[in-house]
Amino acid sequence: MGTVFNIQHFSVNDGRGIRTVVFLKGCPLRCAWCANPESQKRSPEMGWTKGECIGCGECRKKLEALSCCFKDDRLYWNRSASFDPDRVRKVCPSGAFHVIGKEMTADEVLDEVLKDRAFYETSGGGITLSGGEPLMQPDFACEILQKAAAAGIHRTIETCGYASGENYERVVSLVDELIADVKLMDPDKHKVWTGRSNEPIIDNLRRAREAYPDLPINVRTPVIPGVNDTEEEIAEILEFTKEIGADYELLRYHRLGEPKYESLNRSYPMGDRELPAETFRKLQGLLQLEN
Ligand code: SF4
Numbered sequence: 445m446g447t448v449f450n451i452q453h454f455s456v457n458d459g460r461g462i463r464t465v466v467f468l469k470g471c472p473l474r475c476a477w478c479a480n481p482e483s484q485k486r487s488p489e490m491g492w493t494k495g496e497c498i499g500c501g502e503c504r505k506k507l508e509a510l511s512c513c514f515k516d517d518r519l520y521w522n523r524s525a526s527f528d529p530d531r532v533r534k535v536c537p538s539g540a541f542h543v544i545g546k547e548m549t550a551d552e553v554l555d556e557v558l559k560d561r562a563f564y565e566t567s568g569g570g571i572t573l574s575g576g577e578p579l580m581q582p583d584f585a586c587e588i589l590q591k592a593a594a595a596g597i598h599r600t601i602e603t604c605g606y607a608s609g610e611n612y613e614r615v616v617s618l619v620d621e622l623i624a625d626v627k628l629m630d631p632d633k634h635k636v637w638t639g640r641s642n643e644p645i646i647d648n649l650r651r652a653r654e655a656y657p658d659l660p661i662n663v664r665t666p667v668i669p670g671v672n673d674t675e676e677e678i679a680e681i682l683e684f685t686k687e688i689g690a691d692y693e694l695l696r697y698h699r700l701g702e703p704k705y706e707s708l709n710r711s712y713p714m715g716d717r718e719l720p721a722e723t724f725r726k727l728q729g730l731l732q733l734e735n
């Protein structure tokens with residue numbers, strides 16, 4: 445069994461062709477700009493959607509262990525308390541208070557993925573394992589990928605790369621395409637903004653290239669205001685991508701994840717930062733100069 449927090453059909457942004465993206469729960473990093481904060485905790489957790497709450501108070505009365513209470517029109521609860529997901533589902537009549545993360549077997553995941561097989565055949569797509577960080581569940585990730593390989597499906601992984609060399613190697617040996625985040629080259633700065641050094645990430649990528657010289661590797665950098673939005677930072681990563689023979693892509697910072705923090709009872713760590721369109725255009729120009 446593994447923990448999945450979403451399965452997205454018909455994605456065209458997570459590898460070649462039309463893809464089914466399986467999001468595994470858990471991430472070793474804590475990027476301040478994370479747009480999927482619900483992915484970070486390894487175990488299932490609770491979320492609350494204000495717009496769906498009918499104010500019946502059942503959660504407060506019946507889920508004592510979670511110590512639910514309303515304040516300023518918002519639901520608060522004890523995020524570290526354990527809970528029974530089935531009980532929560534029965535208690536909240538509208539589904540506003542909901543469980544994020546579902547225990548599934550690799551066969552159940554594959555059954556869902558194979559529903560899209562016809563689209564893979566016409567578009568060259570397949571399955572993409574994403575997260576969170578799929579390498580947080582290495583056995584589960586390997587089992588899904590092995591089953592997908594046996595079914596003849598193209599396999600991609602999207603990873604932050606923070607994992608033991610052994611687990612990285614096991615999972616990468618089973619994919620046809622690797623999409624890897626490199627957010628910063630400076631290990632200390634990386635630690636400040638994500639909670640961990642980038643050394644294992646860089647080492648794993650170098651080793652993957654050595655072991656699989658023909659593997660398509662696509663490095664992505666989310667451009668974050670005040671973190672890595674300078675020509676120096678991006679040029680340094682660009683140099684690294686050339687060293688390992690990877691394609692390189694910049695992703696523009698957005699605030700789409702902000703409401704999710706409220707839904708998880710957390711505050712948004714990026715405050716009111718924005719990335720000007722002009723800054724992003726200038727940085728993209730660096731990549732075009734290379735082509
Ligand atoms: S690596 Fe991705 S999922 Fe993990 S914290 Fe950073 S942005 Fe979020």
Ligand code: SF4
Nearest residue numbers: 497498500501503536
């Ligand atoms: S049980 Fe659900 S709908 Fe009722 S108050 Fe709690 S969150 Fe709102």
